[in-house]
Amino acid sequence: MTIRTPLFLAALLAVVLSLASREPGAAADATGPREVRVIWTESPQTTAVVAWSTTMGDDAGFVELALDAPSLASGTDTRRVDAQACGVYSGEHDDLSDLRYHHARITGLEPSTTIWFRVTTGGVASRVLHFTTAPADDRPFAILSGGDSRSDRAMRQAMNRRLQAIATARPDVLAFAHGGDYIRNGLDLGQWWAWLEDHQLVTTADGRVLPVVPTRGNHEGTGPLYDEVWARPGGAQAEDWFATKLARDVLLITLNSETATDGDQRDFLAATLQAHAGVPWKLVQYHRPIFPGVKTPGRAKSHWQPLFDEFGVRLALESDGHVLKRTVPIRGDARDDEHGVVYLGEGGLGVAQRTPEAERWYLQPPGMSRSAHHVWIVAFGPDGIAVEAIGVDGERLDTARIPPR
Numbered sequence: 001m002t003i004r005t006p007l008f009l010a011a012l013l014a015v016v017l018s019l020a021s022r023e024p025g026a027a028a029d030a031t032g033p034r035e036v037r038v039i040w041t042e043s044p045q046t047t048a049v050v051a052w053s054t055t056m057g058d059d060a061g062f063v064e065l066a067l068d069a070p071s072l073a074s075g076t077d078t079r080r081v082d083a084q085a086c087g088v089y090s091g092e093h094d095d096l097s098d099l100r101y102h103h104a105r106i107t108g109l110e111p112s113t114t115i116w117f118r119v120t121t122g123g124v125a126s127r128v129l130h131f132t133t134a135p136a137d138d139r140p141f142a143i144l145s146g147g148d149s150r151s152d153r154a155m156r157q158a159m160n161r162r163l164q165a166i167a168t169a170r171p172d173v174l175a176f177a178h179g180g181d182y183i184r185n186g187l188d189l190g191q192w193w194a195w196l197e198d199h200q201l202v203t204t205a206d207g208r209v210l211p212v213v214p215t216r217g218n219h220e221g222t223g224p225l226y227d228e229v230w231a232r233p234g235g236a237q238a239e240d241w242f243a244t245k246l247a248r249d250v251l252l253i254t255l256n257s258e259t260a261t262d263g264d265q266r267d268f269l270a271a272t273l274q275a276h277a278g279v280p281w282k283l284v285q286y287h288r289p290i291f292p293g294v295k296t297p298g299r300a301k302s303h304w305q306p307l308f309d310e311f312g313v314r315l316a317l318e319s320d321g322h323v324l325k326r327t328v329p330i331r332g333d334a335r336d337d338e339h340g341v342v343y344l345g346e347g348g349l350g351v352a353q354r355t356p357e358a359e360r361w362y363l364q365p366p367g368m369s370r371s372a373h374h375v376w377i378v379a380f381g382p383d384g385i386a387v388e389a390i391g392v393d394g395e396r397l398d399t400a401r402i403p404p405r
């Protein structure tokens with residue numbers, strides 16, 4: 001024991017130092033893969049992108065997967081997927097000039113299955129993490145929804161800790177739909193790096209990661225950096241719209257309010273809603289609100305809202321306004337409890353909150369509005385969709401239920 005104790009202490013110190021180097025705000029040149037995130041776009045039952053960052057040269061690296069942690073540790077029954085994309089991030093930042101992105105698209109997964117994984121670049125492995133694939137059946141599950149995490153870093157970190165607490169308490173929460181405006185200047189690599197570091201706070205103590213379903217906001221700009229962070233969601237550079245079949249009965253369509261909202265994008269929305277006409281729970285997310293709590297409606301209103309109404313969208317997840325709001329069910333420009341769409345939002349993950357214009361007709365009871373940082377829990381079950389707004393201290397700010405039709 002007298003010999004082993006110093007070795008044990010040295011090993012413990014090494015572990016502590018290694019963990020400390022991964023805290024947000026640590027130097028960007030710490031060795032090893034960093035800022036590991038999982039991204040869902042199409043087919044989250046079978047497919048996910050694992051993305052990470054390094055400063056270790058042009059080794060693209062790889063992901064190792066297993067169905068349990070011991071298998072991953074022992075190297076038995078593991079699968080290796082090489083990163084398909086790797087390059088230097090486009091943004092300029094003196095201290096991060098060699099920071100690289102790595103993207104590994106993983107296919108062939110099974111639904112409702114917990115995937116244990118780690119990433120390796122330059123012979124250095126990340127910590128072991130895990131996430132659960134989306135269900136293919138009608139079992140209950142939930143997602144988090146929120147946006148606008150750009151300006152107040154301390155509040156962003158506090159909200160991320162709240163997201164972590166929710167993920168820890170709620171294993172049914174599978175993913176995190178971010179509504180855009182991650183940072184102030186989407187062309188600034190330093191700001192993205194800080195956001196990605198802060199995003200690690202959402203990961204639970206036992207390594208559970210919430211896959212991100214990303215939305216482009218106006219502060220992301222049109223440059224390539226967004227697509228390098230999120231692995232070009234939707235496939236085409238700077239388009240970033242796609243459909244995510246979250247479960248047998250749930251479709252989430254992510255739209256991009258920061259580019260042309262008619263033309264190809266409107267056609268995509270119409271075709272996707274048509275193709276999924278029989279899916280009972282159709283949701284959309286996009287950045288600029290169509291029924292805002294404080295601003296004027298986004299230009300997408302005339303192009304998208306008629307399709308939401310025509311095809312029975314039930315819930316629209318909006319951001320950008322920096323208020324908490326839930327509208328009455330809306331069809332056209334009137335309340336319609338039977339056929340209306342509820343618009344939830346709108347951006348409270350780390351930006352100063354505004355005072356909503358609470359007298360607007362669509363914010364009247366049973367709708368609501370207030371000024372509060374928040375994240376929405378959107379839970380799907382046999383009784384419909386239960387939505388719940390949670391504040392930074394865990395307080396319940398609002399709750400409502402959207403019944404089946």
Ligand SMILES: [Fe+2]
Nearest residue numbers: 181217218320
């Ligand atoms: Fe915005």
